[in-house]
Amino acid sequence: MPVKLSAPLASALLPVKGVELGFAQAHVRKPNRKDVLVIKLVENSRVAGVFTQNRFCAAPVILCKEFLSQKAGIRALLVNTGCANAGTGEDGLNRAKQSCHALAELLNIQPNQVLPFSTGVILEPLPVDKVIAGLPAAIENLKADNWLNAAESIMTTDIVAKGTSRQIQLGGKTVTVTGISKGSGMIHPNMATMLGYVATDAVISQPALEAMIRYAVNKSFNCITVDGDTSTNDSLILVATNQAGHAEITENSPDFITLRDALTDVAIELAQAIVRDGEGATKFMTVTVEGGKNEEECRKVAYAIAHSPLIKTAFFASDPNLGRILAAIGYAGIDDLDVNTLQLYLGDVLVAEKGGRASSYVEAQGAAIMKEPDILVRVVLNRGAHAATVWTCDFSYDYVKINADYRS
């Protein structure tokens, strides 16, 4: 079950001026579930995207990059679950294009104004006819307050729908930021089998929008891992509809940081929600590594800990078998690491220092912390001033069950 995470109330996901959302049950893979989503954007919206770095990136990812570079003015996003349309070669590209054509025709826009997204099983052909057959119903129910339905429409192995909103004041106007995300397996930095859509009615220049999405992703989706697998389909889209009526925000505006931080806040909540709903998760771990010579080496250590199946199973068992964490620090790849000068903390408790167990440490302290649903693992390297944080979850029987059964 998700770790301290429940679905948002429909009323908590605030409409964003210029955005309408509609869904359909198109039976892409399974009956009786929302599996097609259309997000319609008002004219002159600005859109930025960050995509998977997997070389086997899915057909829709290739098209998204192509269409964004053509700057035709994106007017719609089209998402299907049930099939990732990845590992599908030329045929996959053609099917993704067909879906864009079909939606463009219905909305009276150009095909390259539609960004396509798919998530689900890899290496199987997209049943594009089913997706297209679902479009009229999705268009029929386009509404501004459909964000919760939208969040539900993009779920795959997710147990809980993920979404959140913020409101801030910019130039005397109330500006809304609302986002949804999906993903619970194949989650790794440089994105994941994760889709995220964040929209704001703020008025913002394209360069400022691009700068904000890069900043937000580095602080959020690029700091999470469930299983270390980087998916073929990860996509995060940031939309600004320019409807809020304040002066345009550029990279030099005083309001730039206010908006950037609100977007980042939404992105972090959406990213953490993915980990809290990680496949089979029973614990949510924050791994913070401080005192490194640079951020890169802090991330190496944090990810070595966050990826270790031995550590993740020990957390599942609430077993303070913390030597496994020392081992991970040791193999993280810092060649000149002095293990005698670092400290390991579990929550506030000093566990190890001087190359071994801290003399003050008693196992009952570790055992008490390991029983909590939210756990902080903190490593102080004492060799510099840099830090990094990664969020992850434990590794349970259910992880194996979910992934052994996923296609069945």
Add this chain to the structure above:
Amino acid sequence: MPVKLSAPLASALLPVKGVELGFAQAHVRKPNRKDVLVIKLVENSRVAGVFTQNRFCAAPVILCKEFLSQKAGIRALLVNTGCANAGTGEDGLNRAKQSCHALAELLNIQPNQVLPFSTGVILEPLPVDKVIAGLPAAIENLKADNWLNAAESIMTTDIVAKGTSRQIQLGGKTVTVTGISKGSGMIHPNMATMLGYVATDAVISQPALEAMIRYAVNKSFNCITVDGDTSTNDSLILVATNQAGHAEITENSPDFITLRDALTDVAIELAQAIVRDGEGATKFMTVTVEGGKNEEECRKVAYAIAHSPLIKTAFFASDPNLGRILAAIGYAGIDDLDVNTLQLYLGDVLVAEKGGRASSYVEAQGAAIMKEPDILVRVVLNRGAHAATVWTCDFSYDYVKINADYRS
């Protein structure tokens, strides 16, 4: 259960002239199990070792390196299970030294002629008094034909004792190579929670011995992974007792390759046995990547596949969800990889080419192969002439169970 692996017969592990082995039940951690091993070597034996690259290497690993560099002539190996003596700082070093002193006194040799080894739980103090109390019994039963008992004495979560022998002819003399190994979790290249001891009565120069161990390790123990965790204690020791009576083998001898290949053959069998007995393993996978620009990139792809929990759980389920393999190839880190020119085979069956599923592939073929206990995953990159092979196992409920319960 181990995948097509059973313990060797005692008679199949051939004595090596100049090597005697003795064991004790010392109750280091648990009662009624062989947990202390002494291997006594005849004078003028030559010894070479390869050790973990983990920065948190265990106290005995530090001492092994120190004693080998002192070239005092190693006369005994001392192994305990139940406690890794890792993450134990200065106190751990002292305890390891005490055990060497105690054995040296009993055998009438110097402490730096004893190499110590520990395996078990990290971050706990070595109960060195128990180890020392077990030494007289171990010395009491020193015997040349005790290899199976020795293999059993070094087991931790291993289900099956691991050992094998070869005999070859060198300069008209019969030369024996016998080895034992342990390890089934925390298994990763650059060694693992694995201990291996290979002995031969061959007459061989120290430089040739060093060259052989490096060659053998790169072809064997550095090609296996169970969970991607590199342990603090990994050690492989190669002993030549120089008792076989043939002319000394140097790096330029014609017989060098004959002996090297026999040692490598033993090392490969011992390494594969560790994977076949991998924690919770139900499948043994050989991942071969061919046609790379260099061996390094082939290893990257092979390890990306071998480490992916998503792939390993799919193999556990016998589910040919092979898109997950494409995803792993894609995120392995070859930046200029062209996914349209590579091929993926499962056994002899072409699964994917041209960026997608092969037109000849039908899922029944994949499903049939996935049911086998031994499975070959073969990737042909078509961009060079290099290759690499990695052996791994699947990821089952029992992996989680074993590692969630290991200390209980």
